[in-house]
Amino acid sequence: MRYEFRVEGRISRTLAEVFPELDQVTVRGQTLLYGPVIDEAHLYGLLARFQSLCLRVVEMRQLPD
Known part of the structure; x- marks a missing residue:
């Protein structure tokens, strides 16, 4: 999977x-x-990193392979 x-x-x-x-x-x-993004755990790990760095994700989407 690829994400933006x-x-x-x-x-x-x-x-x-x-x-x-x-x-x-x-x-x-x-x-x-x-x-x-390898799997769901990786996705949640990325989101946790964004949050811990106080980065506001305004959009998240899965990209076509």
Whole structure:
């Protein structure tokens, strides 16, 4: 499975390194992080990382394979 996470604001390169499995791009003042998600536990782990870093996920969607 592949997912895209749209995060409010621009995140620094250092902060993006907390998500080594995801690629990132900045679009219109938001940061898109996208990449493979192995299973449901991995998905919840990513969401927990976003929350622990106070990053607001404004949209999350599964991408076509």
